[in-house]
Amino acid sequence: xxxxxxxxxxxAHAGDSLDLRWRERLETVLAAGAAAGASxxxxxxxxxxxxxxxxxxxxxxxxxxxxxxxxxLRVFLGDRDGFVSTNDLSEAGLLQALDQALGMLGLSRSSxxxxxxxxxxxxxxxxxxxxxxxxxCPGLDESTARLLKATAxxxxxxxxxxxxxxxxxxxxxxxxxAASDGTFARDIRLHQSVGINALAADGDHRASxxxxxxxxxxxxxxRHWDAEASAIDLCSSARSMLYADYVEAGNxxxxxxxxxxxxxxxxxxxxxxxxxxxxxxTTPFADQVGETIAHEAVTAVDEGLxxxxxxxxxxxxxxxxxxxxxLIENGVLQRFISDRAGELRTGHARTGSGRRQxxxxxxxxxMRNTFIAAGPHSPEQLIGSVDRGLxxxxxxxxxxxxxxxxxxxxxEGYLIEDGKLGKxxxxxxxxxxxxxxxxxxxxxxxxxxxxxGFCGSVSGSIFVTVGQPHIKVDSITVGGR
Amino acid sequence: xxxxxxxxxxxxxxxxxALATQLGVSRWDLGASCSTDTSVQVDRGEAKQLKGxxxxxxxxxxxxxxxxxxxxxxxxxSSAGLARALxxxxxxSRYGNPDDTPGxxxxxxAPLAQLEQPISxxxxxxxxxxxxxxxxxxxxxxxxxISTVPYNGLAQRNSQRLYLNSEGACREQQLSTASLYLYALxxxxxxxxxxxxxxxxxxxxxxxxxxxxxxxxxxRTIKHLDYAPITTGRYTCVFSPEAFLDLIxxxxxxxxxxxxxxxxxxxQRDSLGSQLAVPFLSIHDNGLHxxxxxxxxxxxxxxxxxxxxxxxxxxxxxxxxxxxTARAFGVAPTGHAGLGAKVSVGPHWFEIGPAxxxxxxxxxxxxxxxxxxxxxxxxxxxxxxxxxxxxxxxxSLPFDGWLIQGGExxxxxxxxxxxxxxxxxxxxxxxEGEAKVxxxxxxxxxxxxGLSITGNA
Numbered sequence: 001x002x003x004x005x006x007x008x009x010x011x012a013h014a015g016d017s018l019d020l021r022w023r024e025r026l027e028t029v030l031a032a033g034a035a036a037g038a039s040x041x042x043x044x045x046x047x048x049x050x051x052x053x054x055x056x057x058x059x060x061x062x063x064x065x066x067x068x069x070x071x072x073l074r075v076f077l078g079d080r081d082g083f084v085s086t087n088d089l090s091e092a093g094l095l096q097a098l099d100q101a102l103g104m105l106g107l108s109r110s111s112x113x114x115x116x117x118x119x120x121x122x123x124x125x126x127x128x129x130x131x132x133x134x135x136x137c138p139g140l141d142e143s144t145a146r147l148l149k150a151t152a153x154x155x156x157x158x159x160x161x162x163x164x165x166x167x168x169x170x171x172x173x174x175x176x177x178a179a180s181d182g183t184f185a186r187d188i189r190l191h192q193s194v195g196i197n198a199l200a201a202d203g204d205h206r207a208s209x210x211x212x213x214x215x216x217x218x219x220x221x222x223r224h225w226d227a228e229a230s231a232i233d234l235c236s237s238a239r240s241m242l243y244a245d246y247v248e249a250g251n252x253x254x255x256x257x258x259x260x261x262x263x264x265x266x267x268x269x270x271x272x273x274x275x276x277x278x279x280x281x282t283t284p285f286a287d288q289v290g291e292t293i294a295h296e297a298v299t300a301v302d303e304g305l306x307x308x309x310x311x312x313x314x315x316x317x318x319x320x321x322x323x324x325x326x327l328i329e330n331g332v333l334q335r336f337i338s339d340r341a342g343e344l345r346t347g348h349a350r351t352g353s354g355r356r357q358x359x360x361x362x363x364x365x366x367m368r369n370t371f372i373a374a375g376p377h378s379p380e381q382l383i384g385s386v387d388r389g390l391x392x393x394x395x396x397x398x399x400x401x402x403x404x405x406x407x408x409x410x411x412e413g414y415l416i417e418d419g420k421l422g423k424x425x426x427x428x429x430x431x432x433x434x435x436x437x438x439x440x441x442x443x444x445x446x447x448x449x450x451x452x453g454f455c456g457s458v459s460g461s462i463f464v465t466v467g468q469p470h471i472k473v474d475s476i477t478v479g480g481r
Numbered sequence: 482x483x484x485x486x487x488x489x490x491x492x493x494x495x496x497x498x499a500l501a502t503q504l505g506v507s508r509w510d511l512g513a514s515c516s517t518d519t520s521v522q523v524d525r526g527e528a529k530q531l532k533g534x535x536x537x538x539x540x541x542x543x544x545x546x547x548x549x550x551x552x553x554x555x556x557x558x559s560s561a562g563l564a565r566a567l568x569x570x571x572x573x574s575r576y577g578n579p580d581d582t583p584g585x586x587x588x589x590x591a592p593l594a595q596l597e598q599p600i601s602x603x604x605x606x607x608x609x610x611x612x613x614x615x616x617x618x619x620x621x622x623x624x625x626x627i628s629t630v631p632y633n634g635l636a637q638r639n640s641q642r643l644y645l646n647s648e649g650a651c652r653e654q655q656l657s658t659a660s661l662y663l664y665a666l667x668x669x670x671x672x673x674x675x676x677x678x679x680x681x682x683x684x685x686x687x688x689x690x691x692x693x694x695x696x697x698x699x700x701r702t703i704k705h706l707d708y709a710p711i712t713t714g715r716y717t718c719v720f721s722p723e724a725f726l727d728l729i730x731x732x733x734x735x736x737x738x739x740x741x742x743x744x745x746x747x748x749q750r751d752s753l754g755s756q757l758a759v760p761f762l763s764i765h766d767n768g769l770h771x772x773x774x775x776x777x778x779x780x781x782x783x784x785x786x787x788x789x790x791x792x793x794x795x796x797x798x799x800x801x802x803x804x805x806t807a808r809a810f811g812v813a814p815t816g817h818a819g820l821g822a823k824v825s826v827g828p829h830w831f832e833i834g835p836a837x838x839x840x841x842x843x844x845x846x847x848x849x850x851x852x853x854x855x856x857x858x859x860x861x862x863x864x865x866x867x868x869x870x871x872x873x874x875x876x877s878l879p880f881d882g883w884l885i886q887g888g889e890x891x892x893x894x895x896x897x898x899x900x901x902x903x904x905x906x907x908x909x910x911x912x913e914g915e916a917k918v919x920x921x922x923x924x925x926x927x928x929x930x931g932l933s934i935t936g937n938a
Contacts, residue, residue, distance in 0.1 A: 054823065056743065059578050059580055061581065062578075062822050063551060063552070063573045063577075064821065065552070065573055066555060067554075067555050067557065067565070067569075068538075068555050080528055081530070081531070082531040083530065083532045083533070084533040085532075085533075085534040085535070085536070087556045087557070097535075100533045103607075104531035104606050104607070140572075140575075140576060162744045162745075163743060163745050199744070199745055206870075208745075208872045208873055249713045279524065280524065280631040280632075281628070281631060360534055397864075398864060398867045399864040399867060401676070402664060403673065403674045403675065405879070407868065409867045409877065427875055427899060429877040429878075429935075431879060431895060431935070433673075477895075477937045479897035479899060481899055481900075
C-alpha cells in the first residue's frame with residue numbers, strides 16, 4: 001500500500017532539492033575560503049523532514065512533524081579548524097558564516113592566501129535512486145493505525161499493564177557535501193524506528209520495559225514490522241520481571257545475550273577506538289595497534305555497509321564512501337575509526353566514519369554498525385559453562401566515563417545456577433573498564449544479530465547499530481542491592 | 482559577532498495571522514527562539530575546536546474546527562517556511578487527541594516577574610580562546626599528576642525567545658549566558674587515571690568565575706588521586722548538593738502532573754497531602770531564584786514562572802502543571818509547560834532544605850561527616866539516564882566519592898549506589914552545612930541511611 005501524503009507533511013521539496021544547482025554558490029564560497037588562506041574549506045548542506053508519533057493506550061497522543069534546512073561550514077588551517085553553522089543558506093549568509101570561521105583562525109577574505117581552488121569535481125549523487133523514498137513511506141493514517149494496533153496487542157498479550165506506549169519516528173535527510181579539495185557529493189537518507197514500552201504494576205511491584213527496532217533506506221519497514229511478535233516478546237519479559245527480586249551485588253561470570261547486548265562493546269570499547277579519543281588522550285589503546293587488547297575469541301568490526309541496518313550509509317558526512325573496518329582481529333587491535341580531522345591530527349587514515357547529527361555539528365569519527373563477530377559456540381554452551389552467574393537477556397542504557405570506566409543497566413536478567421537459567425533478577429548494573437574486561441570475553445556464540453540504537457557523543461546523536469552473538473565474560477562487577 | 486535579536490514579535494504575529502486567515506485557521510499559537518553561540522575548546526595549549534552558530538526555530542500549533550490541535554516545528558523562518566509550518570500543524574490536528582486537548586493558558590497575558598538578567602555583549606572568539614588556554618594552563622600546573630584537561634569548553638550565547646497566540650498574548654525574553662567547564666584527567670605511576678571537574682555559569686563571559694572553576698576542578702581531581710576499593714555493603718551516605726539535586730531531578734516524575742495522568746508516576750492524583758518524605762524535608766521548584774542563571778520568566782505556553790512548593794514538611798503539596806494538566810486537576814497552570822500537541826511538563830530549579838528551624842523541622846543537628854566512621858560521601862552521580870527507573874522508583878548509579886574513616890576521606894576506586902527513591906526520602910537523617918547554589922538548584926549536604934554500595938574490594 002502506498003500512502004497518498006499531503007505535501008505539507010511529507011517533504012514539499014520538489015524543485016527545492018539540494019542538487020547541482022548549488023554548485024555555483026558553493027564554488028563561490030569555497031574559492032573565497034581558499035583565497036583567504038584556508039588549507040581546506042568544507043560546506044555541509046542539509047534539508048530534513050521528520051515525523052514523530054506517539055500512541056498511548058487506545059489514543060494517538062502526539063503527532064510532531066518538523067522540517068528545516070541549514071549549513072555547517074568548516075575551515076581548516078593545518079590541523080586547526082573553525083566551524084560555523086547557520087540556517088541562512090543564501091550566498092550572503094554562507095559568506096557571512098565563512099567570514100566567521102575564517103576569523104577563528106586569524107584569516108579573512110581580505111588577506112592574501114596561497115591555497116588554490118580548482119573547482120568542484122563531478123557530483124557523486126548517491127541520492128539519485130532514493131528520490132521516491134519519502135513518498136513510499138507510510139502516511140499518517142497508516143502509521144498511526146500501526147501504532148494503535150501495537151498498543152492493542154500489548155493489551156491483549158500483557159498482564160497488569162498500567163501504561164502502554166508505541167512510538168514511531170521517520171527521519172528523512174538530504175545532504176550535499178562540497179569541499180575545496182574538489183569533494184562534491186549528495187545523498188538522501190531515510191531512517192525509521194518504532195518502539196513499544198510497557199509499565200507493569202501490581203501493588204508495590206513494578207516493571208518497565210521497552211523494545212526498539214530501526215532501519216535505514218527501507219520505506220516499507222513499518223509495514224513489515226511484526227508488531228504481534230514484538231508485543232508477545234515484551235509482555236513475556238514484563239511478566240518475568242514484575243515480581244523479580246533484586247540481584248545480589250558481587251563479581252560474577254556473565255553471559256550477555258545477542259543483539260542489543262552489543263551496546264557494551266560499543267560504549268566500553270568502540271568509543272575508545274575513535275580518533276577523537278586519541279586526540280584527547282583518553283583512550284588506553286592509542287599506541288596499541290598490532291597488540292593484543294582482547295581475548296583471542298574476540299573479533300570486532302565497524303562498517304557502514306549492511307543492507308538496511310540503522311548505521312549504514314552510502315557516504316559519510318564528509319562525502320566519503322563507507323568501508324568495512326576490522327577493529328580487532330582475534331584479540332589484536334587492527335585500526336581506529338577515523339574522520340578527516342582525525343586523519344590530520346592522528347595520522348589514522350579516514351574510514352568513511354565522519355558523522356554528525358545535523359549541520360549544527362562538525363563531523364567527528366563515529367561508529368556505524370559495530371559488532372563482535374560470531375564465534376563457534378552455541379548460546380547453550382556459554383550458559384552451560386557457568387556454575388553461578390548472571391544472564392543478561394536485555395540491556396538498558398549505559399555510559400563510559402573519561403577514564404574508560406563503563407556502567408550498564410540490565411533491563412532483564414536471570415541467575416545462572418549449575419549451567420541453567422534460574423529466577424529473574426532486577427536492579428543489576430554491570431561495571432568495569434574496557435581494558436580489563438576485553439581479555440575476559442572468553443566465548444562467543446554463533447548467533448550474531450544486530451540492533452538499532454542512537455549514539456550521543458561529540459557530534460550529536462546519530463543512528464547506529466550495535467550487535468554481537470551471545471558472549472561470556474568470565475568475571476565482571478555486578479552492582480545491585 | 483552581533484547578538485541575536487532578529488525575531489520581531491509583531492511582524493511574526495502579523496505574518497502568522499495573515500497566513501492563518503488564508504488557511505482558515507482561527508486559533509493558533511507559536512513559540513520561537515533564535516540564538517547566536519560561540520564556543521571554544523582547547524587541548525594542551527592549542528585550540529581544539531572553535532565553533533559558532535546562528536540558530537532559529539519555530540513551533541506552531543493550530544486548532545481545527547473540531548477543537549483538536551496539531552503542531553509543526555521548523556528552522557525555516559521564511560514566509561514559505563511559516564506557511565508550510567502552519568499548514569502542517571493544521572493537517573496534524575486531524576490526529577489530535579480529543580481526550581486531552583491543550584488550550585491557551587489563562588495566564589498567558591498575566592504579568593511576568595522582573596528578572597535581573599543583564600545582557601552582555603559577546604566577546605570575540607579569540608578572546609574566549611585566550612581565556613580558556615590560560616585556565617587550562619593553570620589547571621595543569623596545579624598538580625604534577627594532572628596531565629590533560631580532556632573535556633573543557635568556554636561558551637557564550639545570546640538568545641531570544643517568544644510566545645505568541647491568536648488571542649493577543651505576546652511574551653518575549655532576551656538573554657545572554659556564558660559557561661565554562663573544566664574536566665581534568667590525573668594519573669600517577671602504576672595507578673589508574675582519575676578525573677573530576679567543575680562548571681561555572683554567568684550572564685556573560687566576563688563574569689565567569691574562571692579562577693574558582695580552576696581551583697574547584699583541581700581540588701576535586703586531586704582529592705581522587707589516592708583511591709582504594711570499597712567493600713560491598715550498606716552504608717550511611719552523605720550526598721553533595723549536586724548529587725542530591727541530580728537524584729531528585731531524575732525522579733521529578735513524583736511531582737509531574739503529566740506523568741500522574743499518564744500513569745507512569747510513582748504519585749497518583751490522590752497523593753497530594755500524603756507524607757512522601759521525612760517531616761523535615763522541603764522541596765520547592767523556583768525557576769526565579771537569582772542563582773538560576775538563564776532563568777525563563779515564562780514557560781512554553783506563556784504562563785509566568787513562579788515559586789511552587791512541592792514538598793513541605795515531607796508532605797506532597799503541589800504538582801507541576803501545564804495548562805492541560807492544570808485543567809484536568811482543576812487548578813491554575815504553574816509555569817512548567819513545554820509547547821506541543823501533548824504538552825510536556827518539567828521542573829526548573831529546585832530549592833531543597835529543612836522545613837523550618839525547629840528541631841522537628843531540621844532533622845538531626847550538628848551532623849559532621851568527618852566525625853563518624855564508614856560514611857560514604859557521594860560527590861557526583863553518573864549515568865542517570867541509564868541507572869534510574871523513574872516509574873519504578875529504583876536506581877543503581879555509579880558515583881565518584883570518598884569513604885571517611887578516622888576523620889580522613891579517601892577516594893573510592895569504583896562503586897555504585899543503589900536504592901529506592903521512596904526509601905531515600907523517608908530515610909533522610911538530616912542536613913549538613915549551608916545550602917550551596919549549583920546550576921540545578923540550591924541544597925545542603927544530605928545524609929541518607931542504609932544505601933547499598935557495590936564496590937570491587
